[in-house]
Amino acid sequence: MISPSSDTEDWERRIGALWAALDTYDGAGFRARIAELADERPADDPAALFERAAAHDSTGLPEEAVGLYRRALDGGLTGLRRRRAVIQLASSLRNLGQPDRSVELLVEERAIPAERLDADETALAGAVDAFLALALADTGRDREAASLALGALAPLLPRYNRSLAYYAKDLLGTGPDGA
Known part of the structure; x- marks a missing residue:
């Protein structure tokens, strides 16, 4: 039940403060x-369902988190929380022995055009x-996993960006000399 003094901004502030104190509980x-x-x-409420899911996930209960993430997403979760829910759901599914489903979710998420995402959502592209990459490795697709991980790392390096990006593509045969 929403109390009169609990507007969205205040609720978000209190949720953020609680997450910042996670390690004290x-x-x-x-x-x-x-x-x-x-x-x-x-x-x-999709945001509240997401927060419940993330709390279960972050405290070692991924089985309970999966259903809550799905309910939040099915309920219309949007923005940064939606992207986080997809990532976290996929991670939980991978940890629960469903790496193929994890790959499906993350491939779909990765295919969303950047212009449909805000800056906060775009910032999670590396995540x-x-x-x-973890899910691909669990499905035996190690070269794809390594290529993806190295490609994500390349722009973050102070040097060798171009070389690493080339080698990441070359792992799959898609570099300048590949198909």
């Missing part, structure tokens, strides 16, 4: 605090690639 205590804040919102 045990898992059950943290989930309980997130649940208290989530209970201030309607039961089907999408990193978790996709």
